[in-house]
Amino acid sequence: ISNSYDLFLFLKEQNLIDDKYEYWWPNNDAFEILLGAILTQNTKWTNVEMSLENLRVLNINSLEKIANIDLETFIIAITPSGFKNQKSRRLIALAKNIIKDFETFENFCLKVDRTWLLEQKGIGPETADAILCYACRQDYMVVDSYTNKLLKRFGYEFEDYEQLQAWCEFGINENYDKIAKLYNYDISLNKLYARFHGKIIEYMKCNPKG
Numbered sequence: 001i002s003n004s005y006d007l008f009l010f011l012k013e014q015n016l017i018d019d020k021y022e023y024w025w026p027n028n029d030a031f032e033i034l035l036g037a038i039l040t041q042n043t044k045w046t047n048v049e050m051s052l053e054n055l056r057v058l059n060i061n062s063l064e065k066i067a068n069i070d071l072e073t074f075i076i077a078i079t080p081s082g083f084k085n086q087k088s089r090r091l092i093a094l095a096k097n098i099i100k101d102f103e104t105f106e107n108f109c110l111k112v113d114r115t116w117l118l119e120q121k122g123i124g125p126e127t128a129d130a131i132l133c134y135a136c137r138q139d140y141m142v143v144d145s146y147t148n149k150l151l152k153r154f155g156y157e158f159e160d161y162e163q164l165q166a167w168c169e170f171g172i173n174e175n176y177d178k179i180a181k182l183y184n185y186d187i188s189l190n191k192l193y194a195r196f197h198g199k200i201i202e203y204m205k206c207n208p209k210g
């Protein structure tokens with residue numbers, strides 16, 4: 001493969017992601033995606049699903065509820081996804097900051113930028129881009145250790161997160177018209193990035209060894 005367009009084609013013909021979730025990231029509730037993006041740090045997605053289910057049962061479904069939640073209750077609810085004390089503290093602080101700077105969650109999704117997210121404790125480039133891409137539907141592609149590992153198999157090595165992300169985004173951008181023809185509808189760049197990242201994750205799950 002000579003660019004990320006080639007990589008996309010290589011993955012696309014393997015039908016790695018079903019169309020249950022058209023953006024790959026489970027369910028289309030942006031608030032849950034925001035929580036999931038933090039909870040998924042350093043743990044398996046199946047553990048995140050258990051924490052999210054606990055929060056659904058408690059009907060914790062808004063910024064205000066997180067901002068005012070009983071800490072003990074929150075810690076118990078998100079225990080399955082690990083780092084419960086750190087993640088609970090950070091999610092409460094994040095909910096309070098979103099309310100302070102954006103008032104509503106909807107306004108946050110529309111107005112937030114990468115800089116603001118990176119200023120939040122516990123949010124690095126990967127989490128910021130997951131929120132921007134999957135919750136806010138902005139044109140950022142998430143890259144991660146899976147992406148690095150897959151590209152290493154094709155002989156690519158990158159200096160840092162931003163370089164890897166640029167490589168992945170550039171090939172898609174440069175060949176957007178060709179890729180768009182592969183879909184029988186007008187797919188957005190954000191959706192292409194969202195599905196591309198999902199395909200990489202699913203591919204690496206099916207092909208853990210080189």
Ligand SMILES: Cn1cnc2c(N)nc[n+](C)c21
Nearest residue numbers: 024025026036040044045201
């Ligand atoms: C949303 N999400 C984030 N990381 C994931 C993973 N490793 N496997 C599956 N999913 C759906 C994931």
